[in-house]
Amino acid sequence: ILNVEQSPQSLHVQEGDSTNFTCSFPSSNFYALHWYRWETAKSPEALFVMTLNGDEKKKGRISATLNTKEGYSYLYIKGSQPEDSATYLCAQSNDYKLSFGAGTTVTVRA
Amino acid sequence: EAQVTQNPRYLITVTGKKLTVTCSQNMNHEYMSWYRQDPGLGLRQIYYSMNVEVTDKGDVPEGYKVSRKEKRNFPLILESPSPNQTSLYFCASSFGLEAFFGQGTRLTVV
Numbered sequence: 001i002l003n004v005e006q007s008p009q010s011l012h013v014q015e016g017d018s019t020n021f022t023c024s025f026p027s028s029n030f031y032a033l034h035w036y037r038w039e040t041a042k043s044p045e046a047l048f049v050m051t052l053n054g055d056e057k058k059k060g061r062i063s064a065t066l067n068t069k070e071g072y073s074y075l076y077i078k079g080s081q082p083e084d085s086a087t088y089l090c091a092q093s094n095d096y097k098l099s100f101g102a103g104t105t106v107t108v109r110a
Numbered sequence: 111e112a113q114v115t116q117n118p119r120y121l122i123t124v125t126g127k128k129l130t131v132t133c134s135q136n137m138n139h140e141y142m143s144w145y146r147q148d149p150g151l152g153l154r155q156i157y158y159s160m161n162v163e164v165t166d167k168g169d170v171p172e173g174y175k176v177s178r179k180e181k182r183n184f185p186l187i188l189e190s191p192s193p194n195q196t197s198l199y200f201c202a203s204s205f206g207l208e209a210f211f212g213q214g215t216r217l218t219v220v
Contacts, residue, residue, distance in 0.1 A: 004152075006152075009150075032207050034207070034209075041213075041214075042213060043114070043200070043210075043211040043212060043213050043214065044153075044200070044211045045211075046208055046209065046210075049207045049208065051207070089152065089153065091153075093207065097143075097155065097158065097168075098143075098153075098155070098202075098209060099155075099169075100145075100152040100153040100154070101152050102150055102151055102152040103152055
C-alpha cells in the first residue's frame with residue numbers, strides 16, 4: 001500500500017483568488033503521479049498524469065508540478081471560479097495500480 | 111462515447127442478502143478495478159483484473175468477490191453484505207496511465 005497524503009483536507013476560497021494544495025507520496029520506486037477532479041454525483045475525471053521530476057502540466061486555470069526526489073506535487077488554481085468547487089484527488093501509480101490520497105475539497109465562494 | 115457504466119447507481123439492501131454491482135466498459139481496456147470511497151480515507155482498491163479470467167486482491171478485498179469472464183464486464187459481488195460495506199463504490203478501466211471511472215454506486219446495508 002502506498003502512503004499518499006493530501007493537505008489540507010478542505011479549503012474555502014473566495015471567487016477570483018488563487019490557491020494551491022499538496023500531495024505527498026513515497027519517493028522511492030516512483031512511477032507516475034495522477035490528479036483527478038471529482039464532483040459529487042459524478043465520476044472522478046483525470047486532470048493530469050506526470051511521470052518526470054520537474055514536470056509541469058496546465059489545463060486552463062489549473063496547473064500542477066511534480067518533485068519526485070522529495071515526493072510531492074502541488075496543484076494550483078488561478079483565479080478560482082465557483083465551478084472549480086470539487087474534491088481534488090491525487091494518486092500514485094505503480095504499473096496500473098492507483099493508490100489514492102483522501103483528497104482536498106475546494107469550495108469557491110462567490 | 112467512451113465510458114464505464116455501473117449499475118445500480120443507488121442500492122439499499124439488508125444484511126446477508128447477496129447482491130451484484132455490474133460494471134461495463136466499451137473501450138476494450140484490459141485492466142479493470144473496483145474501489146470503495148469512505149470519508150477521510152480516499153479511494154481504496156478492492157479487486158483488480160489484468161485481463162479475462164485474471165483477477166487479484168487489492169487493499170481491502172474482504173467480503174467481496176469479482177469475476178472477469180468477458181473483457182468488457184467486471185461485476186462486484188457481495189455474497190453476504192454487512193453494514194460496514196456501506197460505501198460509495200467506483201469501477202474503473204485503464205489503458206496505459208489513464209484510468210476512466212464509472213459514476214459510482216452508493217450502497218447502504220441495513
